[in-house]
Amino acid sequence: MEPINQSLSAEISTLVDSWTQSDYDLSTIGASTELPEGHSPLRTAWYHKVIFITMYSGIVIFAIVGNAIVCYIVIHNPRMRTVTNFFIATLAISDMLMATLCIPFTFVAAVLLNYWPFGTAMCPIVQFVQTVAVFLSTHTLVAISIDRYMAIIYPLRPKTTKKTALLAIVIIWSLSILIPLPTALKARTIKYVNHTSAPEYCIEKWEKKDIHLLFGITILTLQYFLPLVILIFTYGSIIVVMWVKKIPGEAESTRDHRMKESKKKIIKMMVTVVVIYAICWLPLHIINIAGDLNPGMYDLPHMNIVWALFHWLAMSNSMYNPIIYCWMNSKFRLGFRRVFSRMLCGIVKVRDESDNSRNFSRQETVVTSVHTTSVRRICFSGSRVKFTQEDIPLQSTKAKA
Template identity: 45%
Template sequence: MTAADYRLSKFLAIPENLRNETESVLAQCSANLTSPETLNAACDSCNATGVQRLWEERLCDMPPTPGFDSAVYVLYITILIVAVLGNSVVVYIVCSSEKMRTVTNYFIANLAIGDLCMAIFCVPFSFISTLILKFWPFGGHLCVAVNYLQAVSVFVSAYTLVAISLDRYLAIIYPLRPRMTRCQAKIIIASVWVLSLATTLPVAVYSRLLTPPVNFYALMGRQVCTEDWGSEPSDNESRVAYSVALMLLQYFLPLTVLVFTYSRIAMVVWGKRTLGETPARVDRIARSKRKMTKMMVTVVMVYTLCWLPFNVLMVVRELWVVDSWPYMMQVWALFHWLAMSHTCYNPIILCWMNTKFRSGFCSLAYTLPCLRRWVDSWFFTPDEADLLKATTTFPCHHYPRSASSRLVTISLKDDTIIFKSRNINEDEPETSEAPRHRNSSSNDSNHRLSESLMSEPANHNSNQ
């Protein structure tokens, strides 16, 4: 991606010693070869061991590490599916609920959109062209568009994380200042996209299809999608300078801002108390801030760990010639997969650490019959699930759906699970009942849960 795509073309270049070894043989048996089959046949006829090595090591359909490649194929497909589904659900949850349209959630939705674009444009195209085919089969226009959108999506994710950290920093460090409005958040999100589009514009300018200086690509008529900055020494210096600038702007500078802001936030949230507040209110506000801070720190740590190996590899490639190192393609595939896997972790973190997003995931899961039992077993203890089944009418537990069936609305607040029944037919009165007495030997969790379930019927009867 970005300047990394240019560096990626180096992986496709044959080491100098292997190229020299095959040069004379290619001149003898290259004639009018147009397919791998005819090339292999010609090599067999003229005992071209060098060309056979060239094909087997670089462009063979059966790579030298079939076990590793099979695992990489499965891993890439997995992150593509999880990233597309998970980030789509995050965007849907924020857009479909008015209560979820907060400033922080707008940024989280934009982060999900950036990760979604990265999963769509980075994962499949890099996977197919680099690891499977070893050339670019999608044409010149897609070469420019995909390279550009890959770079844009990476920068959108990085800049959005910075915007979230600054929003949290201002809200917690300066609590008396006016909070950021949703209109201001939308302006910042638009600025993130404009800045990302402008920063990566040279990628679109210099991306094109090229035939590498390797006889095999010329014989086969294959090309790779890369950045062409020219052959002059000054052009190479410009490419290196832009590559370094991209790494600084995409990873190291955002990481510095994230470490500073969340360090200051942690010192305040886990340190001093706010004067003039009652202890109960202070504790409640502190718990809320700590939960949000823990979640965002986890997001930043995952981002750092996922992108660190790939960026270190790119720095190493700028300083040393490592193209001919053994298993270099496998190292690139592993580090690239780790960086791309970042796109599927944020939805998992949100579902795990944020009760509102978890309730949204549960609500969507309950619309699919095949996932209802999984939600019960994953999010609820057996005692809680039994209590919920006994006190709430579930359309998924052996009850046919009809016009008068009751839906379950999941509301998770302060780790207490509250199920409220809502009738589809508004003309039919609500008649759900809840048991008023519990066994005194029940544990605290079931006791709190039963109190929340009995709160509405109790208030209703008292009003009568």
């Protein structure tokens, strides 16, 4: 009996050693064994799920509807087909990509279930499209800022044409697709435990950890920090020129003053878009960097809730831009009102704000560089009409609408 017991003990010892060395590889002891502790998906409380479902659903609905209306306004109205609005439409398309192909999948996998349930094929697609959408947003914001920078800092140079803007959009799309290609090649589903009931996770699988870290830093730099530096420089320079210094070559007239105020409104709108973008994405980038440097951070209590809140904040950026356009731009506001009026079958009447501004401009007093102006008067003498010309002080002259 002793040799048999010694043989059995040796087999058990070998089995335990192989289990330890294979990092809980349960295939050696049968598929019916339960998962080891720490390898099951993290469970989320039901009330947390209800709250997050409501929050993420709001993002998807507002982002898709709002950005679709923005694209419709730009495409449908010929007067809205400007260089800046072409870039704004591209920005809206990137936000719709995020809302349709990224947010629902990442929300379900990372927040609700804490594992990847959508199969092997969808993993690289979702990871790649999400990175492309973010690159589209940042590169388009940079393109808008550069266009505004050139137009305001160098007003005497030729303005960006629509053809040049469309070429820039093609370049933006090309770079946004090419740069994150390694993400599509390396993203895959894996199981941390070789077990039939083990959950799958969608991650980027790299052979060397150093290369993975270098690629992550490169993506983060090109996607967030470098564009943010460019945006701060361009809009900072514009703000100094528009609000502090006088624009080179600008004449002192009412028309130029109105044009300057119009430019200021556009700059304010785009600066608001950039600031909200930076605020929304910064917390998620910080927590992701900290997690790459110290993976054990994710094991802290309630860290999954903190990450989900930061992720929601980043994703919510896709729904804010249409609200900003409607709030800060009268033409987009009018476009939204017309769309909603058609959706409500004309129940809500829309008043054209541009007509009001035109009427107001007609009533303004004409300003010239002299104190008197030559005015023709019509004098009636019997059946004849006589035209007389005399100098009248400008202060007493009022233009009639």
